Amino acid sequence: MTNKPALLWLREDLRFDDNPAMRAAAESGRPVICVYILDDDTPGDQKMGAAQRWWLHHSLTAFKDDLKTRDGKLVLRRADPRAIIPALVEETGAEAVFWNRRYMPWQTEVDSDIKAGLKDDDIEVTTCNGRLLYEPWEIKTKSGDPYRVFTPFWKSMQAMGDVRDALPRVDALKAPSKTPSTDRLSDWDLLPTKPDWAKGFGPVWTPGEKAARARLRNWLKGAAADYADLRNRPDRDGTSRLSPHLHFGEISPVTVWHAVKEAIDKGTVPHKQGDTYLSEIAWREFSYELIYNNPKMFDEPLQEKFANFEWHKDKNALEAWQQGKTGYPIVDAGMRQLWTEGWMHNRVRMIVGSFLIKDLGIDWREGMAWFWDTLVDADPANNTAQWQWVAGCGADAQPFFRIFNPTSQAEKFDPEGDYIRKYVPELKDLPKKYIHAPEKAPDEVLEKAGITLGDTYPEPIVDHAKQREEALSRYNDIK
Ligand SMILES: Cc1cc2nc3c(=O)[nH]c(=O)nc-3n(C[C@H](O)[C@H](O)[C@H](O)COP(=O)(O)OP(=O)(O)OC[C@H]3O[C@@H](n4cnc5c(N)ncnc54)[C@H](O)[C@@H]3O)c2cc1C
CATH class of the missing domain: 1.10.579.10 (DNA Cyclobutane Dipyrimidine Photolyase, subunit A, domain 3)
Structure with a gap:
């Protein structure tokens, strides 16, 4: 096996559990260089919002700390990834690049450009599904069209068979002999300063993979048993509050799905309550399917x-x-x-x-x-x-x-x-x-x-x- 490194480009998948691209990079046997790019150049109006930046700062901090325990180092860069990824490949001599796929139109455009360029240079590119239970092109009507109505989409999704098993956690990544330079996270100014309008976030949220798993565990032990009955009550703490963790990929929908299924099977969460929750996860899948197939939806009404x-x-x-x-x-x-x-x-x-x-x-x-x-x-x-x-x-x-x-x-x-x-x-x-x-x-x-x-x-x-x-x-x- 060559000792040339691989790049693992992390995006909305800041986790070690059930991370297909990370797993594939680790299994390639190559030294792995982990990279996160803050891209304010290509998303246009969908540039990351202010509250998400607060989360991202803490999520990256948590990920960096977890990576350190595996002797790894996270490389942070900021600019158009179409410039950064090829430059890093050249700088490090990497022969392979791994990432989990993204699905928004500006993201697929960037990813396709990068992939094509790398392939032209004979760099191996491996892309995986780490964000969704199913790819947004997989679930189709009988006539082969994407769904526009949730209930038949959900039925079709259930008929796809079992959701794939969650992949085991990556406990070790082979360290490269040299890690490229990195930006300092504090230089990205992701946190608000004066005024600190986000001071109320800290007491409510703990970003990061460990906190995501703890939130899922605690919710399954508590409010999950009454989810369908309480999910509409804002005065009760009935929902899982996993949405930011799922958005940043600190936990995967596959992990959540199997945890809820297991609780239903064990009888700790009644069928009706657990199934309602799984259908909410399916709404997330449906949203991705809709946008992927109707990319103009960002600024034009679908009807x-x-x-x-x-x-x-x-x-x-x-x-x-x-x-x-x-x-x-x-x-x-x-x-x-x-x-x-x-x-x-x-x-x-x-x-x-x-x-x-x-x-x-x-x-x-x-x-x-x-x-x-x-x-x-x-x-x-x-x-x-x-x-x-x-x-x-x-x-x-x-x-x-x-x-x-x-x-x-x-x-x-x-x-x-x-x-x-x-x-x-x-x-x-x-x-x-x-x-x-x-x-x-x-x-x-x-x-x-x-x-x-x-x-x-x-x-x-x-x-x-x-x-x-x-x-x-x-x-x-x-x-
Ligand atoms: C106007 C509007 C805007 C919204 N914007 C967002 C958004 O930007 N990001 C976001 O994640 N959700 C959004 N939602 C959906 C929903 O409000 C949140 O996902 C939910 O409140 C998150 O809380 P929870 O994790 O406790 O949900 P739970 O009830 O515990 O549900 C579990 C998970 O299922 C998914 N989910 C639940 N409800 C929906 C839904 N209606 N559509 C799609 N997925 C769902 C989420 O990933 C959620 O984390 C929006 C809803 C409305 C009405």
């Missing part, structure tokens, strides 16, 4: 009839939404959870999305961009597919005319108002009867709770019933 929909351009309303000052407590709680923790409960994501699009009449792309910048789990496939779903213009979307009433949604899913009280503390002393609609509270109740509407907490910025009618009439114009 053409929405192309000329008239959106409102209302800067004040948009800012009130972003800052959690709409006067609708559940919307404000969600937007403030997003700002302070970099994450929002799924049910509330749907409520705030519907409010932006249907109550405020603002373009779903504004919401998508805000989420992109503020979510630690911001994922190009999930974020895009889900915003189009809420707007009613995507595949298998909620119909535009189904408009969430933010007050009744809050009454149903945050019945005691605990979620609202946590994130909108100025309302914490309001009795349950008025917590979902403070504007309906009598003056003496407001006074006793220390609330002056329009001063300590906003009046509703729009009237939901009126906005609903307006949204429906604009929808009728394009129907």
Whole structure:
């Protein structure tokens, strides 16, 4: 076996467990040079958002530490990978390059260019699937087309047979005789400084593979048993909160899938609860399938009839939404959870999305961009597919005319108002009867709770019933 090294180009796969490209590099018997490239050049509008950068800093730190225990060193570089990878190959004399595949259009373009160039130079290139259960081109309708509706997609996915086994952890990588120079992570300025708007993230999140595995373990021991019943309750800690770990590839969907299956088989997680969770993992697969096959979805509605929909351009309303000052407590709680923790409960994501699009009449792309910048789990496939779903213009979307009433949604899913009280503390002393609609509270109740509407907490910025009618009439114009 040649002693010439191989490059392992890490991207959204910062882990040692079930990492097919890392495994293949290790098994090649070559010394392995691990590289991570911060690419702000090729993604265009999909450049990594600010909250994700916070996560990335900590995730890379955790990965570097884990690599050190295996006597490895992570090489960090920043620029267009089309320049970096060939230059590193030349500098190190590498004869092989390994990576796990990515699926967004700008990513596949870059990867194909690099692969073609390397092959021309007789460099061996090995690419693997480390991100999804199935490739986005694998699950097809009977006529050979990609699916556009979730339920048949999910049925077809289940008919694919068993998901492949998770690969064992890589415990050792053969060290190269010389490691190329690396950027200093601190020089990448991934963390906010003044002001440190991400100071609320640390107490809630621990990025890195070990933390991802611990989160999965703890959730399986606890809330998983009631997942289907509690997953819509933002006031209860019922979901797995694995989304940023899955996004950064600190844990693989294959690992998660088998862990949940095993818990179902052992009877520690009831079938109904576990199967519902597996179907959510399948929604992630469906989003990737959609975007891979409809790459224009990033900025164009999938349903053409929405192309000329008239959106409102209302800067004040948009800012009130972003800052959690709409006067609708559940919307404000969600937007403030997003700002302070970099994450929002799924049910509330749907409520705030519907409010932006249907109550405020603002373009779903504004919401998508805000989420992109503020979510630690911001994922190009999930974020895009889900915003189009809420707007009613995507595949298998909620119909535009189904408009969430933010007050009744809050009454149903945050019945005691605990979620609202946590994130909108100025309302914490309001009795349950008025917590979902403070504007309906009598003056003496407001006074006793220390609330002056329009001063300590906003009046509703729009009237939901009126906005609903307006949204429906604009929808009728394009129907
Ligand atoms: C407007 C909007 C924007 C969204 N943007 C993103 C995003 O950028 N990144 C992201 O990962 N999810 C996004 N979602 C989907 C969903 O809200 C999150 O995946 C979920 O809240 C993450 O929390 P969890 O890990 O506790 O989920 P769990 O309920 O524990 O689900 C487990 C995993 O399944 C996947 N999943 C769950 N729900 C969905 C869904 N509806 N669509 C696709 N995958 C799903 C996620 O990977 C999640 O981690 C968005 C939803 C909406 C309505």
